[in-house]
Amino acid sequence: MKPKIAFNWASSCGGCEIAIFELGAKIIDLTNKVDIVFWPAVMDYKYSDLEAMPEKSIDVSFFNGAIQNSENEHLAQVLRAKSKLLVAFGSCAYLGGIPSLANTSDRDHIFANSYKETSTTENPEKTFPQTNVHIDEGELTLPEFYNTVKTLDQVADVDYYVPGCPPVGEQVSKVISQFVGGELPPKGAVLGASEKSLCHECKRVRTDRKISKIVRSYQTTSDPKKCLLEQGIICMGPATRGGCGSICLDANMPCRGCYGPLPKSIDQGAKMLSALSSIFDADSEEDIQRLVDSVPDPLGTFYRFGLAHSLMRRTKQ
Amino acid sequence: MQSYLYFPGCTLRTVAKDYDTSAKACARALGFELKEMQGWLCCGAVLSNVEDNLMTKAGPNRILARAEQEGDRLVTLCAGCYNVLKRTDLHAKLASPTQQSINTFNEDSYNGGVTVVHFLEVIRDQVGFDVIERAVKVPLKGLRVGAYYGCLLLRPSGEMKFDDPNRPSILENLLKRLGCTPIDYPARTDCCGSYLSVGSPENSQPMSGAIVKSAHSCGAKLLAVGCPLCKYNLESSQLPGAKNAPAEEFLPVVYFTQLLGLALGLRPEELELDTQQMQAIHEAQTRTLEGREWH
Amino acid sequence: MKRVGVFVCHCGLNIARTVNVKEIIEKTSKRSDIVFAADHKYLCSEPGQALIKDSIRQHKLDAIVVAACSPAMHEATFKTIAQLSGLNRYNCEIANIREQSSWVHDDPDKATAKAQITVSQTIEKVKLNEPLQPITVPVTRKVLVIGGGIAGIRAALDVANAGYQVYLVEKSGSIGGRMAQLSETFPTLDCAICILGPLMVEVYRHPNIKLFRLSKIEEVRGYIGNFKVKVRQEPEYVDVAKCNACGECAKVCPSEIPNEFDFGLTWRKAIYTPFAQAVPPAYVLDAKNCLGLLPQACGECKKACDQLGTACINLDAWQQTHELEVGAIIVATGYELYDATKLTEYGYGTYPDVMTSIEFERMLSASGPTLGEIKRPSDGRVPREIVFIQCAGQREPETALPYCSKICCMYTARHAMMFHEKVPDGQTYVFYMDIRAGGKGYEEFVKRCQEERGLLYLRGRVAKVYEENGKLVVKGVDTISGKKVQINADLVVLAVGMIPSAGSKELASTLKASLDANGFFSEAHPKLRPLESPTAGIYLAGAGQSPKDIPETVAQASGAASKALDLLSSPTLEREPTVAQVLESCSGCGICIPGCPYDALSLNANTKLAEVSEALCEGCGTCVATCPSSSLSLRNLTDQQMLAMIEAIVA
């Protein structure tokens, strides 16, 4: 009998779903090998159907997206209960991803911003999302929106992690085949990624490991052959797992860190901060401060994909 | 008109009225005024010998606390008050436990918002000696003045930071600008005997007497002071009957503010200089100018 | 899992007075990860060490924590005991509960609580320590001595005589230092230069000593056993080898300036010999006061020298940099005198007849400005009444130097005695706070001066000195009679204090050797390691470390020399193996490479990954913090250990 697989998306852009379609024709023989029992992005499933399933009846659940509301958390728990293996699929589920940048703010500010302050918003009645509303027909409910975005493993026990925003195609097929009759590493492993930093697969040449200025990529035309750091563009590559094939760098864009920290790393952002500042070409207080001040939005830069997963997880309200 | 918050102190209300008047007159002449602070009281200089050093500070703290309400700089004239208030302020800024208990003891606690300065510092740092020199209408040519500092302006030097405690020069520098000839004499920083003159003049008089002698022997014809008590001691030590009073002729003692006033062209009465003092001053000047003097 | 044992020291009452040792033992033994815990009155004592030894054997411990004084104190002792008991010495860790707890906190409960944390954090660390073997590296068997005074001379000779190469660096034109300026020395009244001169010559002739005059230390790299030193030498306009010190050059030199050797009491030319017995015995051209070298303005000296055929003057000489490799460095930078003009109450600088003791010393010297005659600088008259003021600007924390210079009581007695010799009918007064005459024959010497010579010692300080009709009026107090005293003197001599010589600060930071609050070089331990700087391989001699007299200086110099020899005695040296290591996750990004001050990091040519040269790595761990991929680790101070310790503290 074919192994049962589930896909779910929580707080995410949907890119991870597209990543699965990157399998292309392979999806056909995937469906020959497995039963897809739950996949809201593709087919209409009811949560009730899922909740009705017996415990551990699903072999593997691929869960993408961060946990930003009560619905996300509920699904995470249900899927955990119903599945033998739960996989945090993609940067959001694994690290918090872009959604967890919301942890630099809180619900009230986010609502105010989205439903009031933005210039394109027209909301004269000042209507804000409510968890439940009475109307004549009865009661309407919405999931509760959280102050703090969490990673999947902060709400449920996770067996494996697959990084990437989104995970690149060939890695996805590799991972899936690992689950379908493949060899599996010990619990907690990061699949579909390298054990070394992106620099290991980066084709750019490194000459002088010094930083005398910092610019944003739009402010300069960078040399596509030279290391971006040495050109003053902050590239998270050194502090980020490889395995993506350095596609961003091939497109002359710096790494943003979506593949997450390295095996022994305590905190991806802090590590990058440390490495970057250590090679500042400045010794005097003034020069150092000048370079420090030229770093755009440190928190957002160093934790673009990993705030929820980081040591600090969020800012103080 | 620029005005400075001003603490007169008891003596300048009574025996040292002339110091107060002349200073205020000079200030006006120099285009600023000394604005008397509200509700000032005795600085507690007399208490400074009392054992319980907490009490010595309670009074002055109250003064500073009140001054704080009116301004951030407090000008003093009497060297005694200056010494007490400045050191009280320093102590307050240390935020020591003693200070805390003083603040809890006083109804209004002082938060160290006041800088205590002496009138001399104001005319040196705020007005500037160059301005003074230009403002001089009647240069006091040939007036051989012995500046007398005493202790309270200078010591303890670590705290007062007013001038070099051993070789001070601020008064001489001022007098030069007024056209006087300042006389350097060794005793100018010696102690005048201070409050001993109250209880045991037989001990204080020889001390101040020695100062007068020293000034005499170096050719001073006049003594300029910045402290009422010093003035009193230096004068009384020369009176007949004072214990080993100097044999030389009487050496008049005036406040530096009075000389400043004269140089600025103010009338003697504005400076409360009596005819006797004026006579002495003219006498001294003319003698040297006509070269009847040695030196 | 490791079998960890904990030992807590009472240090007599030093720890036990504030830290509740029993409670710590109790709490610690309750831990599931602790096999054994015990306390002792003095763990560093023989029975204390025996306790550790036996317990390790008996309980088969494979790691121990010793909670006692600072690791700076006894870490080595306890690691060795661990080793002798069959443990790897790196499985022993020290928890500092004395300097960091019992001595700085009053509240016993709080002190104990803190000590408890210190102990548990150390337990967490030692659990993750790995056994290591020391790294052996070769030793450069040469010594650098900085400063050519009596301390430097003695140290240099001792090392050289033991058969090792010495580089002696002196900033002035001649070695000899302060001692060369002295006339006699107490208490024996030996002529200073008579006993110093031969040593100076010996240095100059010694095959194992290379002397650099007019030189400064520019840069010091490396570490104990292997220092790389750059010495910058001012242009040698006069060829030391050729110059025969005939002095013809000086005769024709038109530029005359005050002679610093006599503190401006005499004059010298721009080309001159520092003093009669100068070593090297060659003239010095003082470029600052020469009429001009670039462009050449005068050149008379060269003409004169060339005419004589000596031809040892080269006016186009350039400064040179010498690169030296040494295993040990001896710092003997000596002292200067406190600026007496700051002591305005004494009027030095205002009244010519107020002089400092060292100026008086020059005047006493037979080769001095007055050829030993004592004369008033103002009018050349022989003074009849002389006042010596001891502790001038010393033991005065508020206004001048807080410390005592130790030698003034002695040389002042000597000065007074010499004055009495030369002016028998003169009267001498000495103001003192108290006489500090600790030293062999010192007390006797002072007594002799006081009694036989009828010198008047007044216990008290001088309030002020001023001039009155040709006399110096000295006003002071005699605290014994309780009377104010006034002396009308002809000459006043100030015993000003010793301060570290100029440049000590720069040198200290070049050497990475620390200075104390008064700017003297600080020793590794005030009692037990007075000859060593806290920086390994750097040794201290003479007044650069603290004020001291000649016998002490010479003793310390020989001591420092023997310390250096101890290091040089073996061709290799064991270094701490707690160095950086590269983990498999290294991607070869190369960000760590430029940061290493020792060039210990490099990218392997084949693997293109980082690698550490253990011989070069000093174990600072900066690269570990720098590595963006956490692929560098510091042995026995790994991130895991740091995390464990942090957890233990905040738990």
Added chain:
Amino acid sequence: MTETVQLEKTFEPKIVGFLCKWCSYAGADLAGTSRMKYPPNLNVIRVNCSGRIDPSLLLKALASGADGVLIAGCHPGDCHYTNGNIKTLRRFRLLQRMLDQFGIERERVRLEWISASEGERFARVVRSMTEEIRSLGPLNWKTTMEVAA
């Protein structure tokens, strides 16, 4: 006034101190041998050089319950390892900017240069830091992170 008194009674700050072995730890030892008194709120981790301090460790301390962190090293120019402390300075300045973004008061995280002879300075730093943090109150980052709803 009364409020701070309240705090002093209830709240004892927990401070993690990273001290370099050559200067600052020796300075702390000097404070000890000179019997200078300072509050027991700081526990010390001894490192060879302040350059060893990875910002991750500092964040770890704050995230897991410390109310403040002190990094102390040799004065610039005096580093036993030439310039480890300068690298610390570079990292620290950038870290400060990021800590501002995290909303952590600057008083909580300090970088100080303390030489082996500055025992008094060490004591002073610990005193002032303890007082400042005490008046700021607890950091409690754990609860900050847990605010989900």
